[in-house]
Amino acid sequence: MEGFLSQWNQLIKSLSFYIMYKTIDLFAGIGGIRLGFEAYHCQNVFASEWDTDAQTVYAANFGEKPAGDINLIDLQTIPPHDILLAGFPCQPFSIAGKGLGFADTRGTLFFNIEAILAVKQPQAFLLENVKRLTTHDHGKTFAIILDRLKRLGYTVFYTVLNSLNFGLPQKRERIYIVGFSQPLDFHFPNPSGIYKPLAEILENDAEVSENYFLSKEIRQKRLQKVKSFPPYPSIWHENIGGHISALPYSCALRAGGSYNYLVVNGVRRLTVTEMLRLQGFPDDFKISLSYSGARKVIGNSVTVPVIQAIAREMLKALQTPKRMTSEHSQLKIMNAC
Numbered sequence: 001m002e003g004f005l006s007q008w009n010q011l012i013k014s015l016s017f018y019i020m021y022k023t024i025d026l027f028a029g030i031g032g033i034r035l036g037f038e039a040y041h042c043q044n045v046f047a048s049e050w051d052t053d054a055q056t057v058y059a060a061n062f063g064e065k066p067a068g069d070i071n072l073i074d075l076q077t078i079p080p081h082d083i084l085l086a087g088f089p090c091q092p093f094s095i096a097g098k099g100l101g102f103a104d105t106r107g108t109l110f111f112n113i114e115a116i117l118a119v120k121q122p123q124a125f126l127l128e129n130v131k132r133l134t135t136h137d138h139g140k141t142f143a144i145i146l147d148r149l150k151r152l153g154y155t156v157f158y159t160v161l162n163s164l165n166f167g168l169p170q171k172r173e174r175i176y177i178v179g180f181s182q183p184l185d186f187h188f189p190n191p192s193g194i195y196k197p198l199a200e201i202l203e204n205d206a207e208v209s210e211n212y213f214l215s216k217e218i219r220q221k222r223l224q225k226v227k228s229f230p231p232y233p234s235i236w237h238e239n240i241g242g243h244i245s246a247l248p249y250s251c252a253l254r255a256g257g258s259y260n261y262l263v264v265n266g267v268r269r270l271t272v273t274e275m276l277r278l279q280g281f282p283d284d285f286k287i288s289l290s291y292s293g294a295r296k297v298i299g300n301s302v303t304v305p306v307i308q309a310i311a312r313e314m315l316k317a318l319q320t321p322k323r324m325t326s327e328h329s330q331l332k333i334m335n336a337c
Contacts, residue, residue, distance in 0.1 A: 036307025
């Protein structure tokens with residue numbers, strides 16, 4: 001009888017791990033963070049996204065149009081939820097942007113997250129942003145964010161993870177900030193150490209429209225800048241200084257990158273399908289936008305397998321009765337980054 005009860009308790013714990021958590025999806029983009037949590041049967045109960053192209057894609061895939069500008073949303077109308085998810089705007093903190101931080105009105109949107117956390121008090125949250133957030137304004141910006149989150153009573157963890165270490169051929173470093181209303185024993189996921197080869201991501205050139213291919217003049221100029229024997233297949237990356245790197249993986253997709261920022265084998269631009277695959281979206285993900293519109297929303301999105309890996313560890317922590325002491329908690333937080 002004791003053995004049966006033990007097995008029954010394990011079954012109940014397993015079921016609750018998958019079905020009990022409700023999420024909200026803020027600055028939702030095209031829903032990459034939501035996808036990562038839905039992999040573990042979380043139920044999303046609210047979404048907010050102001051970009052109309054992203055709203056269109058989100059509605060096509062999830063059957064609901066996100067609410068618009070978060071500044072115009074009455075916090076009382078946001079449903080109760082267990083986990084707040086937010087890939088809040090990164091341009092104010094990125095190298096590619098002007099790096100204005102809180103001086104940029106988009107940078108102040110973090111305080112909308114703070115207000116929702118204060119009012120709704122979910123059990124946990126996941127925030128995503130660019131790696132440079134930690135060093136912006138000599139670390140002052142990030143210090144303010146951490147202080148605000150801790151003042152709300154959350155135990156906070158953060159680290160930088162690279163999509164290249166989670167199964168996809170894209171070098172994309174992002175900071176992930178996780179918080180719990182209780183001092184739970186949380187661990188960020190360990191990198192897999194391998195990634196899917198580009199050959200499994202790229203489409204056949206013969207099936208790609210001519211519109212994607214560079215002119216002979218541009219191809220020749222690129223070839224003069226790259227080393228003699230680039231790997232094949234490869235994605236050629238041109239940095240701000242005009243230097244070309246040919247790599248067996250992609251550099252980070254960017255919403256504002258030039259059309260020739262990333263070039264497949266030096267001859268053509270990435271297709272929409274390839275960009276979605278580099279972010280870990282399934283092939284049946286619907287996106288009916290112009291090429292420029294698709295580049296924007298996909299470049300602004302997250303890498304789904306990284307989110308999925310974090311989601312699993314967050315749900316494990318929420319289901320684990322073990323709590324950390326205050327001293328242990330602070331030590332883990334200090335060692336997290």
